[in-house]
Amino acid sequence: MERRTNSPYPRIDRPVLAIVGLVLVLSTVMFTKNDREHEWRYYQHEFKTVVEQKYGAEKAALVPAGLQQIWVPALGRADRCMTCHVATRWPGFEGAEEPFRTHPSGILKSHPPETFGCTSCHGGQGWAVDVDPAHGPIEHWEEPVLGATLGESYSLVENKRALMQINCNTCHRYDRETPGADFINLGKQLVRDKGCRACHTINNRGGTIGPDLTFVGDKAPEQYDFSRLSGQKTAFAWHVAHLKEPKALVPDTVMPNFHLSTKEAQALATLIMSWRRAPVPAAFIPGVPRTDPRTPAEVETETRMKTGPGAWFVQTGCFVCHSVKVFDVVSPAQIGPDLSNAVEDVQARFGRTIDDFLASPTGTMSVVLSRQIVLTPEQKKIAIGHLREAFAEYQKQKATGEKPVASH
Numbered sequence: 001m002e003r004r005t006n007s008p009y010p011r012i013d014r015p016v017l018a019i020v021g022l023v024l025v026l027s028t029v030m031f032t033k034n035d036r037e038h039e040w041r042y043y044q045h046e047f048k049t050v051v052e053q054k055y056g057a058e059k060a061a062l063v064p065a066g067l068q069q070i071w072v073p074a075l076g077r078a079d080r081c082m083t084c085h086v087a088t089r090w091p092g093f094e095g096a097e098e099p100f101r102t103h104p105s106g107i108l109k110s111h112p113p114e115t116f117g118c119t120s121c122h123g124g125q126g127w128a129v130d131v132d133p134a135h136g137p138i139e140h141w142e143e144p145v146l147g148a149t150l151g152e153s154y155s156l157v158e159n160k161r162a163l164m165q166i167n168c169n170t171c172h173r174y175d176r177e178t179p180g181a182d183f184i185n186l187g188k189q190l191v192r193d194k195g196c197r198a199c200h201t202i203n204n205r206g207g208t209i210g211p212d213l214t215f216v217g218d219k220a221p222e223q224y225d226f227s228r229l230s231g232q233k234t235a236f237a238w239h240v241a242h243l244k245e246p247k248a249l250v251p252d253t254v255m256p257n258f259h260l261s262t263k264e265a266q267a268l269a270t271l272i273m274s275w276r277r278a279p280v281p282a283a284f285i286p287g288v289p290r291t292d293p294r295t296p297a298e299v300e301t302e303t304r305m306k307t308g309p310g311a312w313f314v315q316t317g318c319f320v321c322h323s324v325k326v327f328d329v330v331s332p333a334q335i336g337p338d339l340s341n342a343v344e345d346v347q348a349r350f351g352r353t354i355d356d357f358l359a360s361p362t363g364t365m366s367v368v369l370s371r372q373i374v375l376t377p378e379q380k381k382i383a384i385g386h387l388r389e390a391f392a393e394y395q396k397q398k399a400t401g402e403k404p405v406a407s408h
């Protein structure tokens with residue numbers, strides 16, 4: 001057998017190996033120790049003790065041990081919240097403190113965690129197993145748990161837990177009403193009552209005077225101009241302030257002040273934040289057809305007005321913002337003044353004839369006539385004709401003592 005020649009170098013491999021080995025052992029010990037210190041071990045241990053006291057050792061043996069994970073490939077979620085929230089599916093702990101409280105069961109019947117996970121409703125960082133990283137808000141993590149703690153810091157009125165409804169509505173956006181989502185439902189009601197669609201397209205329906213709002217919830221915080229906003233600089237706070245007084249944040253806007261209460265503005269802001277591209281497959285989006293259609297009553301009223309003496313105002317789209325009471329045209333939103341007496345009113349307010357006003361309109365009408373309803377000079381003549389007809393009718397009705405203008 002051949003004999004190897006002795007190495008000319010000093011033999012240091014053994015001490016090096018010894019040191020590497022020692023480091024490995026030490027790091028394993030430290031890693032294990034750190035891991036044992038995770039809060040979740042404490043919560044699981046606590047819960048097991050509570051179950052044992054309440055139901056005996058046999059039941060306590062059923063308390064899951066170790067990391068719990070719900071993997072929902074369709075939603076791209078791996079949620080470990082149940083690692084601490086051990087009682088989620090454990091009846092009998094409805095009155096306990098978190099994380100040992102039984103989950104409200106109704107909502108989980110229609111949305112089983114196996115198919116929905118936890119974060120699709122609650123937000124939060126699904127794979128985290130420590131409290132702060134799981135709940136947020138922490139740095140570089142944009143999606144904190146939308147719970148009472150965050151609701152408190154956003155000064156929500158009445159329902160501190162309402163922010164979660166942002167997530168409900170990314171799936172339920174086509175519902176007219178969603179039981180369990182009171183803020184969203186109020187927001188949707190206001191969108192109808194205040195006539196936001198007069199100027200904004202939402203779900204493919206509406207005007208073009210303001211920006212399309214269908215996916216406005218995707219706007220990144222950096223895209224907001226916070227320079228005129230005092231207090232918290234969040235997208236939510238921006239929308240609440242903007243809804244309450246649009247001109248305070250965007251001085252040259254034509255968006256009207258709707259005199260909303262704080263709750264109404266917060267409900268609308270919650271709805272606005274929910275208008276995102278849903279990161280979920282179509283099967284998770286309830287509601288058919290997907291266009292939030294108008295009710296038969298709304299369609300019927302419009303059809304009736306389209307054939308009456310005020311048909312032109314309806315067909316041209318003026319009625320989206322204006323009533324013309326003398327012709328029985330009633331605007332759902334009444335964003336602008338009743339046009340029955342516009343001939344006289346324009347003269348009184350602006351010191352201009354109606355012809356002059358329509359030829360070179362100011363304020364909201366300059367935006368309307370340049371972006372949403374573009375009229376040729378001939379069509380403007382027709383418009384003036386109809387406005388004069390309305391005014392003639394107005395004077396006639398006034399002479400007989402009727403109240404010919406829709407009240408605001």
Ligand code: HEC
Pocket residue numbers: 081082085088098103104107108111112113116117118119120121122147148161180
């Ligand atoms: C379909 C939506 C949905 C899913 C999925 C869901 N929850 Fe909930 N969760 C709710 C609702 C609704 C409430 C009740 C909120 C309220 O009282 O206003 C709730 C309440 C809670 C609470 C109590 C919150 C509080 O403010 O007191 C915790 C904790 C919780 N859920 C954890 C979980 C965990 C963990 C999972 C996953 C296993 C999960 N949830 C899955 C909708 C959901």
Ligand code: HEC
Pocket residue numbers: 039040043079080081082083084085098099118119122123124125126127128129130131134135145146147148149150
């Ligand atoms: C390491 C343990 C732990 C993990 C992991 C964990 N939680 Fe919690 N959670 C708690 C504890 C403890 C409380 C009660 C104290 C508190 O509010 O911080 C709580 C409270 C809550 C509340 C009520 C508080 C609020 O702000 O409304 C919600 C909702 C909640 N958790 C959701 C979740 C969700 C969703 C996940 C998964 C992304 C999750 N938790 C992961 C321990 C945990």
Ligand code: HEC
Pocket residue numbers: 107110111116120121164165167168169171172178179180181280283284285286287
């Ligand atoms: C990931 C998408 C998704 C999320 C998030 C979601 N839902 Fe649903 N929800 C659904 C689907 C899908 C259905 C089943 C619809 C059907 O059967 O037509 C449903 C059904 C419902 C129903 C009808 C249940 C029944 O018994 O018929 C209600 C009410 C409801 N959801 C409320 C909520 C609330 C409140 C939230 C937020 C806490 C929420 N949903 C979050 C997708 C979602």
Ligand code: HEC
Pocket residue numbers: 190191194195196197198199200209210211213216239246250253254255256258268272335364
């Ligand atoms: C008369 C027209 C008009 C009406 C009615 C109107 N808006 Fe606006 N809105 C605008 C214009 C113009 C802008 C762009 C300038 C600004 O930000 O104010 C705007 C901006 C917005 C923005 C910010 C969009 C973005 O990309 O930052 C939101 C959100 C919004 N409107 C919501 C609403 C809601 C909700 C309603 C109903 C309560 C409503 N608007 C009614 C004209 C209108």
Ligand code: HEC
Pocket residue numbers: 198199207209316317318319320321322335336337338339341342345346349357362363364365368372373383
């Ligand atoms: C998106 C909403 C909207 C639409 C659509 C709209 N208007 Fe207006 N209009 C307004 C608002 C708001 C005012 C009040 C402007 C102001 O006071 O500066 C107004 C004012 C007017 C005035 C002046 C009325 C007065 O009494 O001072 C006339 C005339 C008028 N509009 C005609 C029309 C006609 C004609 C159409 C259809 C071709 C139309 N408008 C469509 C929002 C609208």
